[in-house]
Amino acid sequence: xxxxxxxxxxxxxxxxxxxxxxxxxxxxxxxxxxxxxxxxxxxxxxxxxxxxxxxxxxxxxxxxxxxxxxxxxxxxxxxxxxxxxxxxxxxxxxxxxxxxxxxxxxxxxxxxxxxxxxxxxxxxxxxxxxxxxxxxxxxxxxxxxxxxxxxxxxxxxxxxxxxxxxxxxxxxxxxxxxxxxxxxxxxxxxxxxxxxxxxxxxxxxxxxxxxxxxxxxx
Amino acid sequence: xxxxxxxxxxxxxxxxxxxxxxxxxxxxxxxxxxxxxxxxxxxxxxxxxxxxxxxxxxxxxxxxxxxxxxxxxxxxxxxxxxxxxxxxxxxxxxxxxxxxxxxxxxxxxxxxxxxxxxxxxxxxxxxxxxxxxxxxxxxxxxxxxxxxxxxxxxxxxxxxxxxxxxxxxxxxxxxxxxxxxxxxxxxxxxxxxxxxxxxxxxxxxxxxxxxxxxxxxxxxxxxxxxxxxxx
Numbered sequence: 001x002x003x004x005x006x007x008x009x010x011x012x013x014x015x016x017x018x019x020x021x022x023x024x025x026x027x028x029x030x031x032x033x034x035x036x037x038x039x040x041x042x043x044x045x046x047x048x049x050x051x052x053x054x055x056x057x058x059x060x061x062x063x064x065x066x067x068x069x070x071x072x073x074x075x076x077x078x079x080x081x082x083x084x085x086x087x088x089x090x091x092x093x094x095x096x097x098x099x100x101x102x103x104x105x106x107x108x109x110x111x112x113x114x115x116x117x118x119x120x121x122x123x124x125x126x127x128x129x130x131x132x133x134x135x136x137x138x139x140x141x142x143x144x145x146x147x148x149x150x151x152x153x154x155x156x157x158x159x160x161x162x163x164x165x166x167x168x169x170x171x172x173x174x175x176x177x178x179x180x181x182x183x184x185x186x187x188x189x190x191x192x193x194x195x196x197x198x199x200x201x202x203x204x205x206x207x208x209x210x211x212x213x214x215x216x217x218x
Numbered sequence: 219x220x221x222x223x224x225x226x227x228x229x230x231x232x233x234x235x236x237x238x239x240x241x242x243x244x245x246x247x248x249x250x251x252x253x254x255x256x257x258x259x260x261x262x263x264x265x266x267x268x269x270x271x272x273x274x275x276x277x278x279x280x281x282x283x284x285x286x287x288x289x290x291x292x293x294x295x296x297x298x299x300x301x302x303x304x305x306x307x308x309x310x311x312x313x314x315x316x317x318x319x320x321x322x323x324x325x326x327x328x329x330x331x332x333x334x335x336x337x338x339x340x341x342x343x344x345x346x347x348x349x350x351x352x353x354x355x356x357x358x359x360x361x362x363x364x365x366x367x368x369x370x371x372x373x374x375x376x377x378x379x380x381x382x383x384x385x386x387x388x389x390x391x392x393x394x395x396x397x398x399x400x401x402x403x404x405x406x407x408x409x410x411x412x413x414x415x416x417x418x419x420x421x422x423x424x425x426x427x428x429x430x431x432x433x434x435x436x437x438x439x440x441x442x443x444x445x446x447x448x449x
Binding site: 045046047048049054055056057058061062063064065066067068069070071072073081082083084085087088089091092111119122123124125126127128129130133134160161162163164 | 444
């Protein structure tokens with residue numbers, strides 16, 4: 001089973017040279033730490049920056065420079081700053097190559113729920129609905145099951161939806177799976193020490209298993 | 219040239235009336251009009267509809283106006299950092315309209331640009347789509363979204379000149395430039411107010427035509443929500 005760092009490390013393997021990438025809050029933010037240094041990628045922050053750099057040292061903290069998670073950050077050489085309408089123009093216009101975000105539930109047709117738990121959590125969708133509605137490629141970082149052991153890879157989402165038919169790939173603590181264009185999850189890789197049967201038991205949605213499933217390399 | 223410079227925030231917000239619709243720039247606590255918020259708090263204006271990406275935190279930003287129940291309705295994309303907000307929302311004291319962030323930005327931009335509506339894919343198939351006209355373009359479904367405009371837009375910039383031209387710094391730009399265009403009266407507070415001719419015309423983010431009042435603010439706190447550092 002992968003911990004959060006493990007999920008982030010596995011997702012980092014999906015990153016290609018020259019990509020423009022939007023990283024969501026939580027595990028997706030950690031992915032930046034594991035992108036191989038020989039790859040040149042540009043991280044987009046939807047509050048108005050292309051070129052997110054590492055967190056600042058104490059003396060370099062600038063309250064006028066934060067990421068979408070409101071964390072203090074720095075800028076890489078060659079960064080660009082812009083307003084929120086421009087930021088979402090590049091998202092909506094399909095200019096961002098890869099979007100990585102967290103999810104509470106994903107359904108077998110690629111629907112995602114990650115913004116609201118009725119009666120409990122009313123924080124708002126932020127930029128998530130815009131991102132999932134327009135992204136060319138979406139990878140979801142998530143826990144395969146709830147703390148109570150209920151599957152979060154479902155036939156149909158039970159929580160309010162963030163976007164429909166948009167998730168392409170999932171990296172969970174148990175597995176790497178693709179969402180098939182015709183619906184259903186296709187198992188690609190197992191987490192270290194996890195069996196195909198464990199993944200089957202943890203997946204409520206239709207699961208396609210084709211041949212021998214390799215263990216992921218993290 | 220008409221004089222846009224006012225003495226300070228009290229004069230700038232003096233005619234904001236009860237039940238007015240305000241736009242307030244900022245993302246989180248970054249780039250918020252701190253001085254004007256303090257003056258609205260002091261003035262005690264009630265029944266406000268506030269269009270702002272976030273709602274501040276419990277004891278800063280718009281959170282201050284929520285505490286005193288000066289806000290009737292919030293129109294935002296994300297309000298997660300404010301427990302008083304969540305309490306008022308769940309108890310029904312506060313009306314809230316949550317809008318996808320990109321749609322919010324574009325609705326404000328449209329308001330300033332004289333475009334009454336446009337189609338966006340964000341929120342198709344979700345509760346955001348409820349009651350909205352849908353149309354298909356090239357096989358993909360979009361929602362009809364309408365412009366947003368305000369009685370007063372209140373923005374914060376880094377530098378401004380006496381003609382109302384504005385320059386923002388870092389990610390404190392965010393919603394400020396669009397909001398500056400969408401208010402009947404736009405109030406700009408700046409860290410540094412400079413004479414005409416000092417700002418490079420090539421580098422202006424908000425042309426002065428959109429700004430009716432400007433002043434140099436004081437005592438900016440610029441609170442940080444998540445102080446993250448590298449060792």
